[in-house]
Amino acid sequence: MALLFPEVTMLIERCRLPAHCNGSKGKVAESVFYLLQLVISGLAVGSLYALVALGFVLIYKATDILNFAQGEAMMVGAFVCYVLIGSGIPFLWAVVIAAGLAMVFGLITERLVLRPMIGEPQFAVVMVTIGLSIFLRSISGIIFGHDNKVFPSPFSHVAINFKGLVLSHTHLWAMVVSGLMVLLFFVFFKYSRIGLSMRGVANDQDTAMLMGISVKRVFALTWGLSFAIACIAGVFLANVMVLNIGISLVAIKAFPAVILGGLESIPGAIIGGLVIGLLETIVGGYLDQILPGVKDLTAFVVLFLVLMVRPYGLFGEEEIERV
Amino acid sequence: MRSKTFRESYREDVRIFQTAWVKIWLAVFVIALVTLPMWGDPYLVYMTNISGIAIVAALGLNILTGLTGQISLGHAAFVAIGAYTSAILSTRLGLPFWLTIPAAGLLAAFFGILLGFPCLRLKGLYLAMATMSFGVVVEYLVTHLESVTMGVRGISVPAPSMFGYTLSDPAKLFYLIIFIVALLTIAAKNLTRTRVGRAFVAIRDRDVAAEVIGVNLTKYKVTAFAISSFYGGVAGALYSYSTGYLHPENFTLLLSVEYIAMIIVGGLGSILGSVFGAIFLTVVPDIIKGIADFLGRWLPFLLAQYDEEWNIAAFGLLIMLFLIVEPTGLNGIWIRIKTSFKNWPFTY
Numbered sequence: 001m002a003l004l005f006p007e008v009t010m011l012i013e014r015c016r017l018p019a020h021c022n023g024s025k026g027k028v029a030e031s032v033f034y035l036l037q038l039v040i041s042g043l044a045v046g047s048l049y050a051l052v053a054l055g056f057v058l059i060y061k062a063t064d065i066l067n068f069a070q071g072e073a074m075m076v077g078a079f080v081c082y083v084l085i086g087s088g089i090p091f092l093w094a095v096v097i098a099a100g101l102a103m104v105f106g107l108i109t110e111r112l113v114l115r116p117m118i119g120e121p122q123f124a125v126v127m128v129t130i131g132l133s134i135f136l137r138s139i140s141g142i143i144f145g146h147d148n149k150v151f152p153s154p155f156s157h158v159a160i161n162f163k164g165l166v167l168s169h170t171h172l173w174a175m176v177v178s179g180l181m182v183l184l185f186f187v188f189f190k191y192s193r194i195g196l197s198m199r200g201v202a203n204d205q206d207t208a209m210l211m212g213i214s215v216k217r218v219f220a221l222t223w224g225l226s227f228a229i230a231c232i233a234g235v236f237l238a239n240v241m242v243l244n245i246g247i248s249l250v251a252i253k254a255f256p257a258v259i260l261g262g263l264e265s266i267p268g269a270i271i272g273g274l275v276i277g278l279l280e281t282i283v284g285g286y287l288d289q290i291l292p293g294v295k296d297l298t299a300f301v302v303l304f305l306v307l308m309v310r311p312y313g314l315f316g317e318e319e320i321e322r323v
Numbered sequence: 324m325r326s327k328t329f330r331e332s333y334r335e336d337v338r339i340f341q342t343a344w345v346k347i348w349l350a351v352f353v354i355a356l357v358t359l360p361m362w363g364d365p366y367l368v369y370m371t372n373i374s375g376i377a378i379v380a381a382l383g384l385n386i387l388t389g390l391t392g393q394i395s396l397g398h399a400a401f402v403a404i405g406a407y408t409s410a411i412l413s414t415r416l417g418l419p420f421w422l423t424i425p426a427a428g429l430l431a432a433f434f435g436i437l438l439g440f441p442c443l444r445l446k447g448l449y450l451a452m453a454t455m456s457f458g459v460v461v462e463y464l465v466t467h468l469e470s471v472t473m474g475v476r477g478i479s480v481p482a483p484s485m486f487g488y489t490l491s492d493p494a495k496l497f498y499l500i501i502f503i504v505a506l507l508t509i510a511a512k513n514l515t516r517t518r519v520g521r522a523f524v525a526i527r528d529r530d531v532a533a534e535v536i537g538v539n540l541t542k543y544k545v546t547a548f549a550i551s552s553f554y555g556g557v558a559g560a561l562y563s564y565s566t567g568y569l570h571p572e573n574f575t576l577l578l579s580v581e582y583i584a585m586i587i588v589g590g591l592g593s594i595l596g597s598v599f600g601a602i603f604l605t606v607v608p609d610i611i612k613g614i615a616d617f618l619g620r621w622l623p624f625l626l627a628q629y630d631e632e633w634n635i636a637a638f639g640l641l642i643m644l645f646l647i648v649e650p651t652g653l654n655g656i657w658i659r660i661k662t663s664f665k666n667w668p669f670t671y
Contacts, residue, residue: 066448116647122447123394124646127587130580131642138636252576259452297463300456307453308441321531 037165038285039278044171046277047178048240051233052254053261053269054181055226060263061189062198062222064122065114068129070230071251072136077102077231078238078247079144082151091154095235099228106227110220118205118215133248141245151238170239177236181229182270189266198222202264253296256303262316271314276302337516356501360494369493370606375500376561377601381585382511382594383554388583389592390520391547392527394447397438397454398582400461401431401552403574405559407465410478410569420483424503424560431556432549434461439548443541458579466571477570480563493565500561507554512594514550523547527592577635584642590654599653607641608634 052074059067067073081098085091113132117125155169189195201208201218209215237247257276261268276299284295312318330336340346360368384398405427412423438457445453465472472478483499514520522543525533534540563569581604589600611633645652663670 113643113647120646120650123451124650126394126448126451127583128643128646131584131639131646133639134577134580135636135639135643138632138639141632142630142636255452255455259449263448291467293463293467297460300459304441304453304456304460307445307449307456311445311449 033164034285035282038282040165040167041171042278042281043274044167044175044277045281046257046274047171047175047270048233048236048250048273049254049257049277050270050273051174051178051181051229051236052251053257053273054178054185054266055229055233056251056254056258057261057263057266057269058185058226058229059222060202060258061266062202063114063219064202065125065129066258066263067226068126068251069109069133069136070226070254071248072133072140073102073106073227073230074234074237074251075245075248076105076136076140076234077227078151078234078243079140081231081235082149082238082243085152091152095232098235099231102227102231103224106224107220109227110223114219114223115216118219137245137248146245148242148244151235151243153239155239168240170236174236174240177232178270178273181232182266186266194218194221253299256299256306258313259303259311260306260313262313264317265313265315268313268315339512339516360497365493368497370609372493372497372500372565374602374605375504376558376565377582377585377605378504378598379507379561380555380558380582381589381597381601382507383551383558384582385586385589385592385594385597386511386514386523386554387547387551389586389590389596390515390527391523391544392530393442393544393547394451395454395551396451396576396579396583397456397458397461398551398555399574399576399578400458401435401555402559402562402578403461403465403571404434404552405431405556406563406569406574407472407478407559408556409560410480410563411471413480413483414478420499420560420564423483424557427560428553428556431559432553435548435550435552435555436545438552439545442548443544455576455579458576462571462574462576465574472571475571477568478563480567480569483564496565500565503557503561507557508594508598511554511597515594519543519546524592581638584638586652588641588645588652590652593652593654595657596652596654599657603653604638604641607637611637 052070055070055073056067059065059070077098080101081094084094084098089097109132113128114125117128153170155173157169159166159168160172189199197208197213198218198221200211200213201215205215208218234247237250241247253276254273257272258269259272260275261270261272279302280295280298283298287294306313335341340349359371363371380398380402383401384395387393387395387398408427408430409420409423412418412426413420418426438454442450442453466474468474469476483496515524522533522538525536525538526540526543526547530540585600585604586597587600588603589598590596615633649655651658
């Protein structure tokens with residue numbers, strides 16, 4: 001069997017620490033150091049996933065829909081911000097204006113694409129969002145082109161060096177902003193009136209309407225907010241990686257984070273994102289030489305396992321189906 | 324001309340060809356199809372081949388998603404498994420196509436059963452996620468198991484041959500493809516009126532109630548996965564023979580979404596709908612090219628801008644439009660036209 005798959009043989013033989021850890025004296029310290037570096041990078045990547053996952057959870061919490069077009073919203077937001085910066089607007093203002101435009105775009109999308117689908121089965125709505133994602137991705141490709149653009153980053157390129165552990169400024173800011181956003185939305189959903197009405201609409205649309213909550217307004221607001229968050233997440237991603245259409249594919253990587261944390265839980269989004277980021281980076285750090293590209297696979301294997309064992313995630317509520 | 328429908332026995336109700344006219348038109352269609360290479364130009368034959376492969380895959384997906392209600396975003400994985408199986412069997416072991424195509428289907432069905440068991444408890448969104456992750460895992464394996472699948476270098480597949488007679492050009496491959504498509508379509512159509520098909524529909528409508536009345540959910544859900552992936556595997560095998568070169572980047576999530584689009588546009592749960600949807604989405608790129616050419620005469624800049632991307636944009640737009648405006652798909656439109664003729668001069 002191993003002869004048929006040389007990759008398996010290589011895995012068994014070469015599963016050891018990476019090459020730069022030489023010398024038996026400092027080996028333990030080196031390996032711990034390497035692990036710590038992986039943990040820091042993992043948390044940084046994880047906070048980006050958490051930011052993306054937040055957008056998903058926001059829409060799911062209010063409308064019971066998983067928005068497959070979230071990645072494309074991120075990409076469009078990043079492109080718009082890029083164009084705004086390119087025309088001379090300072091960075092912070094560009095982000096604010098782009099987020100505002102993204103909110104308007106979210107409102108328009110909700111009105112045109114999702115309002116007609118109110119009341120349709122969940123499968124149909126998910127497929128509409130998939131269609132929307134394909135459409136947005138190709139339209140962006142037509143308008144903005146396929147070449148990689150370098151996003152003018154306002155963060156300094158000097159990495160923070162803490163006793164040898166490296167972290168870039170961008171990642172640090174991403175973690176701070178993710179944390180802030182999560183806190184903000186947690187408080188919003190728990191204590192504010194609008195947040196409460198959103199949760200009510202997600203729970204039962206008809207009852208919410210009976211109680212006087214305008215379901216249409218809640219949907220519109222949700223989509224607008226979610227696209228605005230997606231824009232901010234997209235800007236961070238464009239800072240971290242190169243700006244091109246590939247940004248939208250990061251959202252697909254964030255699905256495992258969302259499901260792991262639980263589709264309706266905001267703390268779950270951040271914890272899921274961090275866990276997936278950590279797992280991905282650690283697995284990538286140790287196994288990437290043997291099985292190249294296994295990083296991308298890890299998230300989906302985790303997703304599959306989570307779905308088998310506990311589909312509602314760590315913090316999600318179990319859906320009781322009444323027959 | 325008959326008006327309304329009066330069926331007097333159960334056998335009549337279940338009959339596939341309801342009237343004599345259906346049989347006559349079907350015979351005309353079959354004669355036209357069989358003689359297509361003689362009166363059609365090579366491009367039409369090629370497009371028919373591609374549509375045939377899409378029909379087989381769409382049928383499989385419709386059995387799983389439309390009939391049984393199990394959303395699957397991983398159908399491209401089974402097509403990939405089938406394609407690579409037939410490619411490897413024919414290049415490494417030199418097996419003829421009448422062995423490799425069923426083998427491809429059976430291996431894909433095996434993987435379908437493997438996927439079906441863990442997915443028994445999942446529904447809706449979670450099932451879509453699970454099948455999507457399966458698709459990603461298969462895509463990764465196909466790209467990286469270089470010893471078996473030759474990864475990104477791709478496998479070059481020779482033309483299918485049987486007892487020395489090689490089907491080297493599209494016209495000859497055409498007959499193989501339409502034979503298989505006809506066989507599988509009849510099988511699928513018949514499936515809907517057997518006990519298994521009725522069990523599938525029961526699972527789609529209310530699976531808990533189905534279990535209560537005695538439909539064994541495990542057995543029938545796994546069967547649905549198996550049948551659906553068999554179709555996908557056969558489609559993959561035909562695809563490998565038709566294009567002659569396999570590359571992992573053809574079997575991504577986009578392909579799965581394409582198949583879902585075909586069954587949505589065609590009509591969920593209907594066999595004729597899968598055929599319509601598959602043919603429609605296969606010819607849409609040509610239609611768009613034609614429109615771009617036509618408009619390009621007046622607006623030349625439009626023609627200069629046109630490229631492949633427009634097809635994908637149109638594709639996404641079509642999915643959205645059909646779901647918003649016409650959820651029952653092309654088949655729904657067809658049935659409405661038919662019933663309006665059937666009920667004339669009454670309106671309903």
